[in-house]
Amino acid sequence: MTRNERFSVDGDVVVITGSSQGIGKVTAEVLAADGANVVVSSRDQEKVDAVAEGINESDRPGEAIAVECDVRDRDAVEALMDATVEEFGRIDTLVNNAGASFMAGFDDISENGWKTIVDINLHGTFHCAQAAGERMQEQDGGGAIVNFASVAGTKGSPYMSHYGAAKAAVVNFTTTLAYEYAAHDIRVNCIAPGFVATPGVESQMGVSADNVERDTVKRRMGLSAEMADIVQFLASDASSYLVGETIEAKGLPAIEESHEV
Ligand SMILES: NC(=O)c1ccc[n+]([C@@H]2O[C@H](COP(=O)([O-])OP(=O)(O)OC[C@H]3O[C@@H](n4cnc5c(N)ncnc54)[C@H](OP(=O)(O)O)[C@@H]3O)[C@@H](O)[C@H]2O)c1
Structure with missing residues (x-):
């Protein structure tokens, strides 16, 4: 294997x-461009059909299938993993990308709002990791x-106590698992990630590019493709000695001028 081949996901099956x-859509496109067979999934069959169709109609060598799945629903998650194994024979990588949030002061978060955000971001990650993990253990090669x-x-981040708590749990879960x-x-x-320009960050969090230009040393938001590159690295053999880590891709928050050296 050459050095570059160690970064490859060619032939891998990625959910x-x-x-x-x-980020999820662009990750599917980027990995398929490198030859991975990808399973595109969300709660909306029409939308994931369109993403998979776009990949299959492009010159990307990887194939795509689309499977509707709400990550909060264990039966749907099991069906997603079954559909993947049925179509492609195995699961090499699971990308637990589904997530959601809304901005609200802590006092204004209802129990239902809190539970919904924890359910999607934390329990969704639990369901998918357990269901994919079971199948990965049954196959050769992990x-x-x-x-x-x-x-x-x-x-931590103001007005995101529900989301921050769920994501902090995902960090710990990563190392423990x-x-x-x-x-x-x-x-x-x-x-x-820090702020990445996606439909979600704009609609759920109301973050504009202007805030981020001021607040990061990169002077811009991250791009979904830059997150996809990190996913590819973590999915590939190039990261074979990276285990249980959380990589912060945040463009480094700028320090205030009075503190600059
Ligand atoms: N963008 C950022 O600045 C940023 C920063 C830090 C962390 N992140 C994390 O990065 C990931 C991707 O973020 P993004 O900004 O690309 O998100 P996004 O634009 O809001 O897209 C979220 C995706 O998750 C899906 N989704 C939401 N709830 C779901 C559920 N219950 N079951 C299955 N799919 C569900 C949505 O699809 P449907 O609506 O079609 O179901 C959509 O495809 C998330 O985990 C997010 O928390 C993002």
């Missing part, structure tokens, strides 16, 4: 939750799980 738009947290989970799954040759890692 990406929440891939009807944003696999990889890439979770999505957030800097709201690693650093990595210990347990190492024996099965399944590597578990995590990405904690």
Whole structure:
């Protein structure tokens, strides 16, 4: 294997939750361009059909299938993993990308609102990791799980107590599961993005490019393709000694001028 081949996901089977738009969609496109067979999935069959069709009609060598799945629904998650194995024979990588949030002061978050956000971001990750993990343990060669947290989970963030708590749990879950799954040759890692320009960040969090230009040393929001590159690295052999880690991809928050050296 050449050095470049170690970064390849050619021929791998990758399930990406929440891939009807944003980071998940671009990740499916980027990995398929490298030859991975991808399973595009979200709660909306029409939207994931369109993403899979776009991949299959392009010159990307990887194939795509689309499967509707709400990650909160264990039966639907089991059906997603079954459909993947039926179509492609195995699951090499699970990308636990599905996520959602809304901005609200802590006092204004209802119990239902809190539970919904924890359900999607944390329990969804649990369901998918357990269902994919079971199948990875039955196959030769193990696999990889890439979770999505957030800097709201690693650093905290105002008006995101529900989301931050759920994402912080995903960070811990990543390391804890990595210990347990190492024996099965399944590597578990995590990405904690800062602000990435996606439909979700604009509509759910009301974050504009202007805030981020001021607040990061990169002077811009991250791109979904830049997150997809990290997913590919974590899915590939190039990250074979990276286990249980959370990579913060946040463009480094700028320090205030008075503190600059
Ligand atoms: N963008 C950022 O700045 C940022 C920062 C930190 C962390 N993240 C994390 O990165 C991941 C992707 O973010 P994004 O900005 O690309 O998100 P996005 O644009 O809001 O897209 C979210 C995706 O998740 C799907 N989804 C939502 N609820 C779901 C559920 N219950 N079951 C299955 N799929 C569901 C949505 O599809 P449907 O609506 O079609 O179901 C959509 O495809 C998330 O985990 C997010 O928390 C993003």
